Amino acid sequence: DGGITQSPKYLFRKEGQNVTLSCEQNLNHDAMYWYRQDPGQGLRLIYYSQIVNDFQKGDIAEGYSVSREKKESFPLTVTSAQKNPTAFYLCASSMMGSTSPQHFGDGTRLSIL
């Protein structure tokens, strides 16, 4: 079945540590996105990519980094510069174009040790 796989489901970060969240899709979508969701809040866009080897900052990119070396993969690194990383992270993909619905993974919950 086609879909988006995020791993791990739960992740713990120590002080000063970088952690990487995985996102893989087999939907043949060009565009991929990373969102952050805090309790009782909507989704805020961290980074997005419309094509391999290219990505753009979203609304809250500080403290995060991404890469897009393959069409299927869009990993997100939460760096030590992100001082409040505890949140639910969601990855999504879509075909190109503003009328395309986004397909979401089931998220990674990141907590601080």
Added chain:
Amino acid sequence: SQQGEEDPQALSIQEGENATMNCSYKTSINNLQWYRQNSGRGLVHLILIRSNEREKHSGRLRVTLDTSKKSSSLLITASRAADTASYFCATDGRSGGSNYKLTFGKGTLLTVNP
């Protein structure tokens, strides 16, 4: 910045009743989408309505769009306990460079009691 804002923040109804959720937004859009999120899961796309459409149906869902008031509503008819979830509206901006981005509201938490 968050463009869409849902109202109410929370809604509790009995099974079989209808549920109506509203979304307001600030700038011009190409389309508006509604998503559903079960607790601890990712979002699932429900329905998309284009700016030149006024109403759209999909099963028990009915969406309306009023671009003059910059608002949309999602109606779920004959609700079921399985409809319990958070519902989000999402808009795409017409401003340059943001055509592929969606802006999500904070959501409405719907609880359907058996």
